[in-house]
Amino acid sequence: MKILAVTACPTGIAHTYMAAEALEEAAKGKGYDIKVETRGSVGVENELSAEDIASADAIVLACDTAVPMERFAGKRLINVPVAEALKDAGGLIEQSLKADLYGDLADQVSQIKSQKSAERKGVYKHLMNGVSFMIPFVVAGGIAIAISFIFGYNAFEQEGSLAAYLMNIGGGSGAFGLMIPILAGYIAFSIADRPGLAPGMIGGAVAMQLNSGFLGGLVAGFLAGYLALLIKKYIKLPKNLQGIMPVLVIPVLGTLATGLILFYVIGQPVAAINTAMINFLQGMSGSNAIILGLILGLMMAVDMGGPINKAAYAFGTGTLTAAIGTGSMVMAAVMAAGMVPPLGLALATVLFKNKFTVAEKEAGKAAWVLGASFITEGAIPFAAADPIRVIPSIMIGSALTGALSMAFKATLAVPHGGIFVFFAVENIFGYLIAIVAGTVLTALLVGTLKKSIEG
């Protein structure tokens, strides 16, 4: 067992520390691990880290003052006056292990998300770092372009018009032009820290010149990051010159090496692959497109925000970078399928009231919002409680939605936002049908598979 505690009192002179000591002694007596954060007059000591919280079984707050709480979302937690810890520290620890989870569904979901990002390792972590920095650029750019289209599809061709300015902000000379450099730069940043940023971003810009798109950006980012690491490892400067490593040596050598390798060696083949992929996607129609939508739907639902979901998502975002202006069918299918699991479960809690606990029905209300916002993780609490029945149900519902979205040829010009970016959807009517169909199917499957709750 690992217990965490926070102790605090208004004067912060004595009780804070006595309570901490009492909790530590009581935990030791039970053979539990414990870490106690004291928020006394000396300031915050022994502060609980995100890793501590992730690995804790329960949290005891013995505090008479307000302490930061968001960090404990999704954890078993009791919150009592500091004096309680002096009276019965052992009892508090036992109580905390049986306590309710702290926070509402939205809090729990954000906690799960931050835990997941802390758990990310290696290549996947670097990739997701790049993607997460890129997304705001895609969102801002996509929305600017979508607004421009409100004035008509060709309105931006009129120089000096608002539509043209919006396109300049969002399109290839603005936000969309930065997308791939940002992706590559922050992949390299994740690998090699700050010195990797310049080689990565410049590598991304080179990848764009080579028309190697999203794929080229990925390659450039990883290439730049690992080259920067190698330079750091193998080039040794005298101590008094080491200050120039991160500002001069790594950026210059890393950038030159990345850029030249891209131009002379891997740029062309990557560009060819990228072009082939885009042609394949754009040329895809009929049953192939539907099968792709189906597979993406399954991927979006199977681990609800995990690596498989993110792989499908990153793929969808990648197709956007090649689809300035036209929007992407793949992106549309990915978002629709990602919205379905929480929506379907929320609907199930309404349709099959006797098959969900009171807490789950409450969580269902939040799941509507999470689903509508394209936060697939909103399904996790339901799936965690009953994975065997919930996960297949949401996978089938999402697969239907993905396939229908492709069949209706709905497209989406932005990578995130749920119902809030529906104005950037083409064929919104078909898109809605796809989402509703998957939602209803998920709800019916869950309702049929789940057993009634006793009593």
Add this chain to the structure above:
Amino acid sequence: MLINEHLVALNLEATSKEDAIRKLAALAYKEGRINDQDKYIESVLHREAEYSTGVGFGVAIPHGRTNAVNEPVLLFATVKSMDWQSLDGEPIDLIFMIGVPEEETGETHLRILAALSRKLMKAPFREALRSVTTPADLIEVMRENDLLSI
């Protein structure tokens, strides 16, 4: 130094919680640690009213943070078992009284008080406090437990 032999009162005669606090405040005043007894006592009693500083195990730690305190002070007294409305409902026989200036004056003394608070949760330390016979003994116990300076 937070505490010295002149800030120790063994077998203090006190009729009530307030009486004990008053008598210890007088000692602190005599040593020049506080400049206004009434104001300091008021601050301590105010803190006491929030909820008792009788923390259990026969120990009370009345404390006040006010600009009536010139420099941080720790006082120690042993008393005949008396009521302090303690958290565990038991009477107390050991008092540590604390005074801290309103304005922060460095954290050394706060660290000592934190360490003292932790020590008080340990039975052997309380036993050692109960067995002192002279103020010098008490200072020695504090020294052995690294509570004179950090």
